[in-house]
Amino acid sequence: MSTATHSLPRTIGAHAVLLTYTAIALFPVILVILNSFKSRAGIFGAPLTPPTPKTFDLIGYTTVIGQGDFIHYFQNSLVVTVASLFFVLLFGAMAAFALSEYRFRGNTMMGLYLALGIMIPIRLGTVAILQLMVATGLVNTLTALILVYTAQGLPLAIFILSEFMKQVSDDLKNAGRIDGLSEYTIFFRLVLPLVRPSMATVAVFTMIPIWNDLWFPLILAPSEETKTVTLGAQLFLGQFVTNWNAILAALSLAILPVLILYVIFSRQLIRGITSGAVK
């Protein structure tokens, strides 16, 4: 099957490159998962081999589930991630719609101001954020984390979404106006469904850093009640002894929810990335 665009050597070459890259990218993840099923001796004796009947051990998982309140940590992580994601998408889309749809004085400046957050890391403001949370009594609450993550996710969301909203047909919005739809109805019923793929893209880009974050949970909500999974896993990192079984098991478990969310968004995501490139 040698046609103008497909030749066998080239196909093999392309697949070789892609498979090599996939292997390199997945290697650490697979290593973590493999070792989480091994005994301590197995992990240190032969870290690169898959678990054999001799080294197979679920001690990591039993520790994680038995010790500490891991189900609760998971719950906290999920609440924080999902709530932040919801607010980022809602407010991000609304701001993007306003910026792309309405002509008002200072529109461009407002767009730049909102995009500035992409370049300035929110962690630079940690001290001020902590003071603010102390003053408002929000320390050790999930609300504090949700607020911070919403602020952190908004700039990129607005930046990406406003580009996509500009592509939504003006005629369609105008048809809605002539039919007497309110601006809110036009936004929620006509525009949002059309930018769904880009919303999924934004959702994935926003979700992963929030789920993985250790910094803000450690500073703003370190109490037992509000610990997230990443913070909870620190439990097993000791100054002198580290419970590797438990840490690897906790990390393997932490991949699951984010993987599920990713699968939900991924179908949309592929369309979001390729839209515009392929009509």
Add this chain to the structure above:
Amino acid sequence: MGSLKIENVKKAFGPVEVLKGIDLAVNNGEFVVFVGPSGCGKSTLLRVIAGLEDSTSGRVLIDGADVSVTPPAKRGIAMVFQTYALYPHLTVKNNMGLGLKQAGTPAAEIERRIKIASAMLSLEPYLERRPAELSGGQRQRVAIGRAVVREPKLFLFDEPLSNLDAALRVNTRLEIAQLHRRLKATMIYVTHDQVEAMTLADKIVVLNAGRIEQIGSPMELYNAPANEFVAGFIGSPKMNFIDGAKLGETAKTIGVRPEHLTVDTKSGAWKGTVVHAEHLGADTNLYLDCDKAGLVTVRIFGVYNAEPGATLYATPDAAKTYRFGADGRVLK
């Protein structure tokens, strides 16, 4: 009911003036076409009438009432867009009914109007489909149906045929003409295609660079263009413009339509060489490079055999020759 009056409407986007003072009156039941090259402001004018764009100054009156600050939905208008602009998540039926539903019309009345409109546009088999399941021509018919059910005072069409292929364009044009005859409604139609303008309009408004160049019936514009722009814009192939000085005339420019030139192999006013011949069957377009007049287009009805390189003589019909002054206006 449905008369429209526009008084000195101006529109500027920042420093760019798109409409430079438009005055226009449209009578009840008229089919008015705005025509002009791209960027002449015709779509902006339509959007000002619709209320989708605020005018910088001036007034828009529908049925004598000033609607300059009335939102689009309350102006009693309906609009058909170039890109159809159907709601992708709604069925054909709900697409047509949404405007009425928003206005609080009783369900039975909505049903009745959709039935009439869909019969008129032969859309009955598609009422339960979504726009994605329809062809381009069907989508545009749904868009027209959505306008019809509102029973508006004013129909606004924004280049509705531009996205259709040539054959469908002729059919849909016919449907719009029949629709106008049946509804006897006031319609305003924007296009850059002068053929659409000539075939549909009771009255054509020729716009150029934000100003009205001329208003008149299709035949008035064809037979008595007010200036060089209108003369060149109306008619296809385009009118020949020849430098008056070359022909020893006092007028700045002499204009003659390709169909008002006759050719002869022996003698005539302008001697020329055939550069190219287009054989269309019903007529033949010859491009002649004339010694006096320069490159001239001649339209001959029927088949005419002329090879490039042949020598021909072209003679203009003196009664149908236009003389333009230095300002572009016709000299009487």
